[in-house]
Amino acid sequence: MRYRRADVVDRAIRGLDEHGLEALSMRRLAADLGVQPSALYHHFPDKRALLAAVADEVLARGRRATEVMTWDGELELVCVELRDAMLAHRDGDRLIASVNAEGIGAGEPEARMADALRRGGADERLARVGARTLLHYVLAHVDAEPGDFALGLAVVLDGLTARLARERTGYFSSR
Amino acid sequence: MRYRRADVVDRAIRGLDEHGLEALSMRRLAADLGVQPSALYHHFPDKRALLAAVADEVLARGRRATEVMTWDGELELVCVELRDAMLAHRDGDRLIASVNAEGIGAGEPEARMADALRRGGADERLARVGARTLLHYVLAHVDAEPGDFALGLAVVLDGLTARLARERTGYFSSR
DNA sequence: ACCTGAACACCGTTCAAGT
DNA sequence: ACCTGAACACCGTTCAAGT
Secondary structure (H helix, E strand, O other): OOOOHHHHHHHHHHHHHHHOOOOOOHHHHHHHHOOOHHHHHHOOOOHHHHHHHHHHHHHHHOOOOOOOOOHHHHHHHHHHHHHHHHHOOOOHHHHHHHHHHHOOOOOHHHHHHHHHHHHOOOOHHHHHHHHHHHHHHHHHOOOOOHHHHHHHHHHHHHHHHHHHHHHHHOOOOOO | OOOOHHHHHHHHHHHHHHHOOOOOOHHHHHHHHOOOHHHHHHOOOOHHHHHHHHHHHHHHHOOOOOOOOOHHHHHHHHHHHHHHHHHOOOOHHHHHHHHHHHOOOOOHHHHHHHHHHHHOOOOHHHHHHHHHHHHHHHHHOOOOOHHHHHHHHHHHHHHHHHHHHHHHHOOOOOO
16 A cells, blocks of 8 residues: 555544544554554654644644634634534544644644734734633633633633733733 | 652652653663662552652642732732742643643642632632633743743733622623 | 562664665 | 665563562
8 A cells, every 4th residue: 555644644533533642653553554664754754743744634624614703703713613623533632732832733723813812902922922821721621511611711811802902091900 | 779759759850850751761760760660660550650749749849838818819829839830840841731631640739729719709610610721821831931921820810800700799791 | 668580562763675 | 755674772561579
């Protein structure tokens, strides 16, 4: 059998769903494909790169049609989209979290959130910190009940919108 | 040489500081102690348990004297204390995050935050979600500059206090 | 109670060579 | 371009046995 990069990613996602992230080893993936472990290194320089590609594919599959939206609507949409993408696959949250922590992929949601915050009037600092906060909120609450997820998300979004309103009106908080 | 459990934890923390979390293997730790790998299994059932003990020790070393405080003061104190404890050791954030994710240890800061929120009037749900949100905020922003860390923390705390004020006055938000 | 010695069943990665 | 075969340098864990 001869494979292309995308085939390998595809099989890795299947392996993820069937056996979980811990069992997703280069050797096992190679065996699933009926190929020698070393063959994978033709497609990816190392395991991190493979996982990054898998993470990006999981996120890509979870993307919805682009719509023109208000900045806060978009912020919420990205969070829900991200959550759904991770819920669609076993250990999806751990996969995205680990790839994101390595800074080698899966950075799109965070970038989109930062953009939305800038549209909402955030300066560079608040956009960066706010996006990171939201990203990690979603990563940490994938396994929460939908109601709890929405509650916590609303808390963070409230904090952000309050801060933005203050920045716009020039009011300075002592916090 | 004969060691006690605490000696092993101690040497593991030194190894962490010297070589990082990735290099903290059972075999390497055993070699550092001048002992066979299998000897470690007299002290810990497996590597997860060892890491949990290391994480708890890192947190214990970071604890400050207990003070009587307002609930929101305590909330902020726990966050700063946690941050400082993680900053005191190489890969401290990744250590605490991984142990916490496994649910096997390092749960004290989250429990203390939930208690503080309850004292502030939060119901069980908000206490749980809020504590988890704050915990993961701190975990995610250890490497941020102090100013950015404080900004994001203030945003989340603002969101929480606003929600608590609304709950107390009986106002219901559509969010 | 604490450790040795040896083994088992795995890892990720490299490299020369094949088609 | 894509893969084989074989090796290197590691892992975590178990278990009988020693003191």
